[in-house]
Amino acid sequence: MSNKVAIIAANGGMFDAYKVFNIATAAAASDKEVAIFFTFEGLNLIHKQGMHALEMPAGKEHFAEGFKKAQVPSIPELVEMATELGVKFIACQMTMDVMGLTKEDFVDNIEVGGAVTFLDFAKDASPTLTF
Amino acid sequence: MVKADKQLDAKGLACPMPIVKTKKTINELEEGQVLEVQATDKGSKADLAAWAGTVGHQYIGTVEEDDVLYHYIRKCSDDTIEEKTYEKTVSHDDLEERDGLVLDVREEAEFAFGHMEGAKSIPMGELESRMDELDKNQEIFVICRTGKRSDMAAQLLAKNGFTKVYNVLPGMTEWNGNLTKNVNGGM
Numbered sequence: 555m556s557n558k559v560a561i562i563a564a565n566g567g568m569f570d571a572y573k574v575f576n577i578a579t580a581a582a583a584s585d586k587e588v589a590i591f592f593t594f595e596g597l598n599l600i601h602k603q604g605m606h607a608l609e610m611p612a613g614k615e616h617f618a619e620g621f622k623k624a625q626v627p628s629i630p631e632l633v634e635m636a637t638e639l640g641v642k643f644i645a646c647q648m649t650m651d652v653m654g655l656t657k658e659d660f661v662d663n664i665e666v667g668g669a670v671t672f673l674d675f676a677k678d679a680s681p682t683l684t685f
Numbered sequence: 686m687v688k689a690d691k692q693l694d695a696k697g698l699a700c701p702m703p704i705v706k707t708k709k710t711i712n713e714l715e716e717g718q719v720l721e722v723q724a725t726d727k728g729s730k731a732d733l734a735a736w737a738g739t740v741g742h743q744y745i746g747t748v749e750e751d752d753v754l755y756h757y758i759r760k761c762s763d764d765t766i767e768e769k770t771y772e773k774t775v776s777h778d779d780l781e782e783r784d785g786l787v788l789d790v791r792e793e794a795e796f797a798f799g800h801m802e803g804a805k806s807i808p809m810g811e812l813e814s815r816m817d818e819l820d821k822n823q824e825i826f827v828i829c830r831t832g833k834r835s836d837m838a839a840q841l842l843a844k845n846g847f848t849k850v851y852n853v854l855p856g857m858t859e860w861n862g863n864l865t866k867n868v869n870g871g872m
Contacts (some may be wrong), residue, residue, distance in 0.1 A: 579701050579704075579705055580704055580705075583704045583736070584740055627699070627702060639705070682861050
């Protein structure tokens with residue numbers, strides 16, 4: 555049985571962030587080795603400022619109250635927890651170049667790599683998920 | 686209340702926090718100890734059972750009381766297959782034809798979620814100090830979950846002068862008879 559979970563985060567909204575980090579922390583807590591490849595808008599989720607201001611999908615803003623009521627942890631909290639549990643963050647070099655971003659724009663302890671870096675991790679991972 | 690070695694308060698927390706907290710807390714327990722996880726997240730019941738199965742701990746069961754779920758998990762290490770060394774054993778079928786005392790050496794929480802009718806509970810860790818509760822003239826059938834702890838218990842009893850001791854194999858995991866419960870809840 556594979557002990558790896560590989561995740562591609564390609565979207566930058568708040569709902570996307572929850573899907574990514576909930577699965578990632580749950581997998582890490584189940585003793586899985588987890589890596590997330592952040593590409594295109596997905597980079598938002600680990601951007602130092604961006605992750606504090608993730609947007610809800612248009613017309614879904616009223617869910618903010620539901621998040622509060624269900625005591626769902628904030629995205630920065632989940633990012634910290636994921637790091638603590640050993641989840642590996644890989645930021646896409648190509649997207650960073652296109653958007654003019656550097657490693658310093660992101661949370662600490664990320665790895666910067668290309669598609670092959672992720673593919674190498676994902677080659678024997680099960681499941682591989684895309685959000 | 687079901688007895689546990691440690692309590693974790695995860696009430697009010699949403700997924701995946703109960704799992705993440707459980708993972709962290711169980712690291713503080715010794716092998717064989719029981720953790721009680723208190724949660725209000727309705728999904729935590731299925732999640733914790735699945736989590737325990739994945740990482741190799743034993744999910745004992747859940748009790749619901751006043752909208753709080755109390756989950757019980759016993760910490761296990763990688764189950765190395767150990768040779769059963771105590772020679773006198775009986776099967777479940779033999780057991781039904783014998784008189785004597787069924788001694789269940791699992792943790793109290795495991796016992797509470799299902800045991801043989803009439804069985805006496807003394808957890809393995811308490812056996813040495815509670816041996817005077819047992820009668821040397823009576824046949825004693827020691828049982829646990831898989832036969833490992835009961836093997837050790839049978840050896841311990843034999844070493845202390847109990848001659849009519851038998852290890853019941855396999856353990857409660859393969860017991861198909863009736864179960865008596867001390868809690869309102871399911872496995």
